[in-house]
Amino acid sequence: MDEAEDRELDRHATVFLDVDGVLNSYPVRGLRYYRERRRTARAWRFRLHYRPAVVRALERLLRTHAADLVWLSTWSHRCTEELEPALGFRETHAVVPMPDDSYNRYAGDPHVWWKALHVSAWLDGDPRRRAVWVDDDLASPRTHAHFAEHYPDRLLMVAPAFSHGLTGSHLKAIRRFLSPLRRAERRRRKGRTALLTDTPTTAEASPRTAETAPQTAEASRLPEPAGSAPPGSAPSGASASGSELSGAVPTSPAARTVPRPDLRAPGVSLREDRPLADQSPGEQTSKDQPPPRIGLLDSGLGLVGFADALLAQAPEAELVLAMDPDNMPYGRLDSARLREVTETSARRLADWEPDALVVACNTASVHALDHLRSVFEPAIPVIGTVPAIKTAAALDAPFAVWATTATTGSEYQRRLIEAFAGGLEVAQVAAVGLARAIESGDQERITAAVAEAAAQTPDEAASVVLGCTHYGLVAPRIEQALHEALGREIRLFDSPHAVAAQTLRRVAAHRRGAAETRAAEAGAIEAEAPEAGADTQARGGGRILATYLSGRRGRLPGVLATYPAGRRLLERELPAEDVRAGAPG
Secondary structure, eight states, rough: OOEEEEEEEEEEEEEEESSBBTTTTOOOOOOOHHHHTOEEEETTTTEEEEHHHHHHHHHHHHHHHTTTEEOSSTTTHIIIIIIHHHHHSSOOEEOOOOSSOOOTTTOOTTTOOOOHHHHHHHTTTTTTOOOEEEEEGGOHHHHHHHHHHTTTTTTEEEEETTTTOOOOOHHHHHHHSSSOOOOHHHHOOOOOOOOESSOOOOOOOOOOGGGGOOOOHHHOOOOOOOOOOOSSSSOOOOOOOSSOOOOOOOOOOOGSSSOOOSSSSSOOOOOOSSSSGGSSSTTOOOTTTTOOOOEEEEESSSGGHHHHHHHSSTOEEEEEEEEEEOOGGGGSHHHHHHHHHHHHHHHHHHTTTSEEEHHHHHHHHHHHHHHHHHHTTTTSOOOOOTTTTHHTTTTOOOOEEEOOOTHHHHHHHHHHHHHHSTSEEEEEETTTTTHHHHHHTOOHHHHHHHHHHHSSTTTTTOOOEEEEEGGGHHHHHHHHHHHHHHHSOEEEEOHHHHHHHHHHHHHHHHHOOOOOHHHHHHHHHHTOOBBBBBBOOOOOOOOEEEEEEETEOOOGGGGGSSHHHHHHHHHOOGGGGGGTTEEEE
């Protein structure tokens, strides 16, 4: 190699760029939207939240530093087909296609994650290659440690916080890395591979943070988001171990969960470095973040108990509800039709860019949950429901399951009983007409249906599982009827409280950059199911932003005033004229 070619390699580098959490950050409203000169655009079914100044500064940086941009994102070919035109890129750049449907599920494992495999193979192809890798999922300690060990002087890793995305500080650090340096000087710099992250860590600042370098005109004018590191300085507590601007993440894998998929912008890094499992749902919703926005769907009033439980555990939550009176009850629909109607409702909810979707119906969860997850995840977590049979079985005593006529004796319920209550006496009780009576608010029909089901409940039953999401609305009346029929107190188990807690955990994990496993979700829904009828009085500024009735905008039905949980929701429903920021166009 001649000297000129060697100098050219010293200058040249490739920038591998992610989309979500980098260019497309968490939605911003209010004064911050204008202060940071943000804009919104649409591509691939999603609303993008970006800063045009960042796009312009990035393009200028690439032109002036002989760097190539390569899209390394789950957006894959859509980066050039939809994203570049939407964000105003002047040039078309290369794309690394996603090889399978794993998305960023394995972002915490550099030996499996498809992005890590590609970057490793590219760097291994020529020891003279240099790269900048910008991806919010690089906050994984395991992935960072792997690349820091194997490519200590050829790779700069930048992990923006999802709440802000790429900032002027990041661009300044990238420019320093791309600036031409004598090869000998670069070799003298040890431990250069860095992780730039907006998450504070515990150590002292790196000596290199004191270096100064001229910025591009655009980067120097970029207003820094509130809470981000000022240009040219490290966030508080930055690591001295090979960090260029801010610090390396904690070395213990327990300090973070596995990173989140990056299809859209749901993620905001929490300020606490405690493992997610050590935080209560309330702690997982920081005051510095927008309130969680959650969509719930059911054929009817079955979602009310879940909405009430969510507002009890996250009083500032914003809820969007989708009922389906045209297709009620879901138990009469075949699987194909059920998937179709639930997807229609879910798409209405998805227009509001929620942090999670809750399928607040046992029947819909059985027949449509996998379909909905294939459509909306990993962009939006989808949480299903299941009767608390496992929780009741933990008492090691006979119990009964009250359910609709269609569910009682079904293969689905039989499998649940066999899986979690094998060897126990479990009575399946059909509460004929109870769900319909609750929908109508007919007190006489409710009393009659409850009394009939109570009479069918065996004397030896120690508890009753409410196998329909509607039944929790009349839990006190069920307890009273069982006491009259059996002459003793009977414990009720329902799922809204546990599902609400699991939903908030999924929201916090998604915002923090974690993708929790399905097995963990299935266990959490039942393992912590409290007794039914507990007080869920919510206090705070939570709101019902919108209600859909079979896909049409509507209002909460007046029959909700019949039930305590329903009355609490009615108090939080926004007047139609007051639905403002965040409403889908």
